[in-house]
Amino acid sequence: MESYTEENYLKVIYHLSNLTTGTVQTNAIADKIQTRPASVTDMMKKLAEKQLINYVKYQGVTLTEKGKATAVNIVRKHRLWELFLVNTLNFKWDEVHEIAEELEHVNSPLLIERLDEYLGYPKSDPHGDPIPDKNGNFDSPALIKLSKLKPAEKGIVVGVSEHSSSFLKYLDKIKLTLGTSVEMIEVIEFDGSVDLLIEDTRKNVSREVASHILMRTT
Amino acid sequence: MESYTEENYLKVIYHLSNLTTGTVQTNAIADKIQTRPASVTDMMKKLAEKQLINYVKYQGVTLTEKGKATAVNIVRKHRLWELFLVNTLNFKWDEVHEIAEELEHVNSPLLIERLDEYLGYPKSDPHGDPIPDKNGNFDSPALIKLSKLKPAEKGIVVGVSEHSSSFLKYLDKIKLTLGTSVEMIEVIEFDGSVDLLIEDTRKNVSREVASHILMRTT
DNA sequence: AATTTTATTTAGATTTATCTAACTTTATTA
DNA sequence: TAATAAAGTTAGATAAATCTAAATAAAATT
Known part of the structure; x- marks a missing residue:
């Protein structure tokens, strides 16, 4: 334990x-x-x-494999509790994280099994993150290029398909780093560049750049 | 805290x-x-x-008053969780105590408020114990230990003062569950055990057991 | 390459909750 | 009431998780 x-x-x-x-x-x-x-x-x-x-x-x-299995199980519990809070107790999606941080440490496999069953073996939580099943398996959410986001869609930067130093330095500079939350405002028809909301600041990024950034929508 | x-x-x-x-x-x-x-x-x-x-x-x-208020709040949380486990997640009444021991320490007044609302502001838990409201008030029904019933007196099992799984399993086995109607036949002088009529069947129960069963006389 | 900066580790304390062993207080009983 | 037993406390240790300050290693820069 x-x-x-x-x-x-x-x-x-x-x-x-x-x-x-x-x-x-x-x-x-x-x-x-x-x-x-x-x-x-x-x-x-x-x-x-x-x-x-x-x-x-x-x-x-x-x-290690053992460490990963343990971590995935905690994530599973966290996400099941978040979904329960939103679906059953009518919390809003932005209110549940802190509470789930505590609930995830309650140690009762049977409780989680029953909760999972009650919720109908859901595959994702209120934030769109996948819920691992009891064996630790889950669908990895489909990734989409930042350039393909639709207006008002939000996502988190999870990867890049270009690894040059100049590209990565530029991303650091405009604060478009891994884990950053981004909202698409609009695609400019003229040059395919995109207007984005990056952590509450509006910025324009070229199509070239946007097409090398991988997002998970949220 | x-x-x-x-x-x-x-x-x-x-x-x-x-x-x-x-x-x-x-x-x-x-x-x-x-x-x-x-x-x-x-x-x-x-x-x-x-x-x-x-x-x-x-x-x-x-x-102290402060200590009592804190304790009552923990009891409130414990009992609400027990009822939730039984009513919503289909646990049996003898399976919920250990899990509630952990859940009761989760600290979110809003969570408990919502849970209370979801359960319909219940007044008692699956063991018949009263659930304090958010101000710490609860009905204490006039209860009497089964061991104290007088011959020919009848009552309904409304609670227990011992929550171990082995005790509760035993009660299930002899059908001495919550809501069961019981009539006292006699107290055996020799060992304090009691002869009872449990739903029309005559049974003998030790003083030990009878002293942990709370009755409301009828 | 030498220097500076950043990242990381070590050493030694601190706090919380626990323990054992020894001691003190209170209760019992002969 | 004096002796014994039971109940409760103190002193000193231990383990978990943290900290600060100092030392060391790795990375970046001149």
Whole structure:
């Protein structure tokens, strides 16, 4: 059994792995978990000891199969509870995250099984994120190029199809980084460039650039 | 805010107060909470510091108004979750206690408000125990222990003062479930066990068991 | 390549909740 | 009432999760 805190670390590592598809850095974890890098290092040693992560000093961590399974199960619980809160208790989709952060740590496989059944074995939560089934399997949401978003559609940047330094530097500059939430305002007919709302700031990006950014719609 | 552990101590003190209607002893708490008396003493100092209990060395503790309000709120959450588990997720009444022990510590007043509304502001849980409303008020029905019924007196099972799975399973087995009508035939002087008429069948039940069954006389 | 900056780790404390062992107080009983 | 038993407390340790400050490693820059 993992503690409440260990579960949170695993969950955060899992989410950060998904964005970078590689190893996760100490500081990135510290940022997400609102703690100090020194505390993260301590916990990394503990999780490595328990065979939940692969940890190499100064190099960052990856989840082991065991760690990944644990993390996916927490994500499953979180998303089932979010859906329950919205569908059954009439919460709005922006009110449920904090509550689900607590509920996800309640440890009763039977409870989750029954909740899943009650909700009709749903495949996605109120934010459009996939809900893993009890074996940890889930549909990975279809990705779409930023250039193909329709006006008013929103999404999260989950990848790029161009890896040149100049391209990535440019993305950093305009704050179009992995995990950023973006809303399409309109496609300019003249040149195919797109007007976007990037974290509440309106920006225009060329078709060339927009076509190399992969989004998951939300 | 109280920690998970502090909440459990308050809840236990509350339940033990109800039974003894007076102060609660260190060892009684240690027994219930499955810890050592020394640990209880440590916690008593802490709760007294926080003005949640009145603590006099060697003399036991009582809840302050603040401590009582906190304890009643935990009981409210516990019982609402138990009812939810039985009514909505189709659990049996003997399966829900352990799960509710965890759910009761989830801290979201809005969640509990919505759950209460969803359940229709119920007044009692699956074991017949009253559910405090959001102000901490609840009906305490005049209850009598089954072991105290007089010969020929009849009553309805409305609650139990012991929630272990083995006890509840036993009650199911002998059909001494909530709502069951029971008539006292006689108390056996030798061992205090009772001869009962349970739904037209004569059965003998130990004093131990009979003392944990709460009745409303009819 | 040397220097500076950033990222990470180590060492040593702190807090919470627990423990054991020894001691003290209160209750019981002979 | 003196001895014994039971109940409760204190002192000192331990484990989990955190922290600050200092040290070290890796990356970036001049």
